[in-house]
Amino acid sequence: MTSFLLNQWRARPGGPQDPTPFMRSLGDASTTNRDKELIVKTFDDWEILTCTWFEVADYLSTIERLSEDKSFCERQRAALLASKVAYSLGDYPGALQLVLGADELFSLHARPAHAEYGPQDELYVNKIIEQAVDTYKQANRDGATIDARLQKLVDRIFDLNMEAKEYRYVVGLALDTRRLDQIERAVKASDEPANLLSETVSKVLGSQLDRAFRSRVLDVLLRLFSELAEPDFVSMCQCLIKLEKPGDVADILNRLVKNKDGELLAYQISFDLYENATQQFIQQIEKALALEATKPPSTPTPSAGAVTPTPPAEDEASSSTSTEDSPAGSLESSANTSGASSGSIPPDVLNALRRILRGEETIKHHMQFLIKNNHTDMLILKNIKDSVRMACTHNATVIANGLMHVGTTCDDFLRDNLEWISKATNWNKFNAVATLGLIHRGHEANALKLLDPYLPKGEADQFGYKEGGSLYAYGLIHANHGSDAAIDYLQKQLAGATTAAVRHGACLGLGVAALGSHSEPVYSQLREALYQDDAVVGEAAGTAMGLVMAASLDNNAFREMVQYISDTAHDKIQRGLRTGLSLLAYGRMEEVEPWVSELLEAKSSAILRQTAVCMLAMAYAGSGKADVVRRLLAKVAADPNQDVKRFAVIAVGFVLSK
Known part of the structure; x- marks a missing residue:
């Protein structure tokens, strides 16, 4: 009888209207479960719900109770129906929580658009996926406990994109949700893993990821690169710069230059290193190469922890083909078969590498270009x-x-x-x-x-x-x-x-x-100049100390400089130290937060609060992080000191500079 009434109601002229009798039946104890199941199934259809959701919404609590009733066979469909009603009400977090109870009944494949009502199901499915990913992402970042049902839904979203071979989307989603396992899964499933890895490196280096997670991602990418038959050494070195591993970069250069086919690639990497790495990083590479050059001829053995490419297949045909197609990728294979990798780096090659790493070649060509193109x-x-x-x-x-x-x-x-x-x-x-x-x-x-x-x-x-x-x-x-x-x-x-x-x-x-050389002797001499407590000299020394130790996050330097801000009576010295301290934090993002929190607590010292704001500017420069911008704007609104307000506004520009 209920089935007949529902069909009659659906077929009435003007479409289904006033679902109140059926909704009341859902909450009536005298209505059989079979009838309730028919009603829920009927209303779980956008053709019905589009016209009636605003009336069905009055009985949302009734539908929710059914979704929680374990004796009700269609409780998952009731949860799905309740989710659609909550979605129609604009309660997206509530819609997500309800849809988790629907489990597999919630399909990630939207139904075709209705001729009269349009793509309602597609809009609903997309919104739930968006809400699920955002909720999962936030919980992951906050370290909160994640609902097992939400975990399962997110895994289904990953599976759907893997089936569609949308590997780039999977990588992007994995970075957003901090799922390193999915990055690895996408790369291994891809037909072009090297290209996908290189693109992922570029994405990671240009992203707003915090440094700790970024380092974990880069470690995974390095491992995946090393498993390839033909690694992208340029991308690997970009990872190693961010991971601050000069020894591993030196190991790669060493292996490349000992093979005739890898020499040019080593030079190209050296040019990139000069453009992107700090003086300290390059100096450590030079020391490692110089040490290698003094070793007696022998078969090289990989250093502990060094990143080395996995040799390609050992059969002769495969090896020869790989060597012709990609010299860099088959480096180890060709080196092992020819013996070219034995012994130290040739002196002329080592000298060329040093000139490039020291910037002599780059500077020379830049000067020639600027002289010829001076307009x-x-x-x-x-x-x-x-x-x-x-x-x-x-x-x-x-x-x-x-x-x-x-x-x-x-x-x-x-x-x-x-x-x-x-x-x-x-x-x-x-x-x-x-x-x-x-x-x-x-x-x-x-x-x-x-x-x-x-x-x-x-x-x-x-x-x-x-x-x-x-x-x-x-x-x-x-x-x-x-x-x-x-x-x-x-x-x-x-x-x-x-x-x-x-x-x-x-x-x-x-x-x-x-x-950026982090030279202790230079820093010590500048510190001595600072301690003379001369306003003119101290201003320059405070700034220079920060320049030398730029991006080092050196705790001793921080303590000494902060202490002297409090000890000195010279405004100029305080201003110089403010600049120097902010340079210590350059590019270090969330790692600088303990220092910033400490300085912001200095209620009686405006110069220390200014320093905290400047440190935020330098630590997050170019990151575009919205939460940092919000914090800076809060300082603009709330801090009583005009200079703190001024630097907070300037800092917003630094954070959004890209």
Whole structure:
């Protein structure tokens, strides 16, 4: 009888309306389970529900009780029906919780669109999948306990995409939900695992993943690369840079250069390393290669923990084919068969590698390019110069000239306007000489000769602005590429300086030349300069300490610098240390949170709160993390200090800089 009534009701003119009698029957104890099952089955259809959900919603609690009744055979369908009603009400978390009770009855394959009501089922299924993934992702990130039913649903979503061979989507979803097992599964199932791995590396390196999880992902990717017959060594080295494993990079370069077919690839990787790795990282690679070069000829054995490619199939035909098609990939196979990998690195190859790693080749070619493609409009500078009437705009014009001619070695504007330039006084004179470092950046071979008229010789003048500017210029010429000779020269000049301006320039020069080198001797000398408690010298020393230890997250440096902010009475020194401390945190993302929390708690010290905000800016620079932006905006709204507000706004720009 119930079946007949339902059919009559569905077929009435104008479509199904007023489902109240049937809904009341669901809650009536006198209604048989068989009848209730028929009603639930009938309403689990968008053709019915689209017209009646707003009335069915009044009985949602009744349907939910049925879904929890273990004696009710269609309890899973009741859960699915309840989920659809909750979805129609806009309660997406509730809809997800209800659909988990439907288990396999919830199909990930949407039904075809209805001619009259459209793709209602597709919209519903997509929304539930989206909600499930978001909920799972958040629970995973928060370390919360995950409902086993939700886990099963997410696994079904992965299975669906694996069946459709949407491996790139699987990888993206796995990164979002932190499922390393699914990344591995997708790569192994792919027809082009090498391409998928390389794309995944690019995705990971450009993503907003926190460092701890990113390191775990990169470890998995490295292992998968090493299992390939033809690994992508370039991508592997990108992973190793982020994992801070210079020894493994050196091992890869060593294996490549000992094979004639891998030599060019080793050079290409070395160029990439100079562009992307810190000075400290490259110096460690150089030391490892130098150590390898001194070893007596022997069959190499992989170092513990080193990443090595798995050799391809051992049959002769396969080996020869692989060698012709991809020299780098079949490196170990060809090396083992020919004996080419035995012995040390050839001296000429080692020297070439060193030149590339040290940036000598890159700098030379960059300079040649910039010299040939210098299209600076000198008329703009001339017009600005002719309209300058104040010392401030004079200084700005000189700095603008330096920025316009970075690396071009074109100092015509300065030479043609010597009389005008000579009007610079005090710190403007310092800046005018320092711009030579910008203009001649990379011109390292002739750096001392170029700056000879300005460098300290004998007794400096009373203030030493010109000499200080020249030392800063010398550091800028060697920026992020400080050779031992350059660092040693600047250290000697700092030790022998007699005026504050000269020490200021020497500190800044050391900072930019030893950028990211994490050199303890340089850091110690800068710390000594800081402890002299001279405002001018201390400002430069505080900044330079951060430059030298950039991205190191060195706890000792942090403690010393924070303590001195509290100890000194000089605003300039505090500002320099604020910059230096923020550089310690560069790119370290969530690892810097304990420091930031500690500094933000300094209610009585605005400079420490400013430092915390600047550390967030540098730690998350370019990450685009929305939660960090929200925290910074909260500081803009709530902090009582205007400088903290100002730096928080600036920090938002750094975080969103890409």
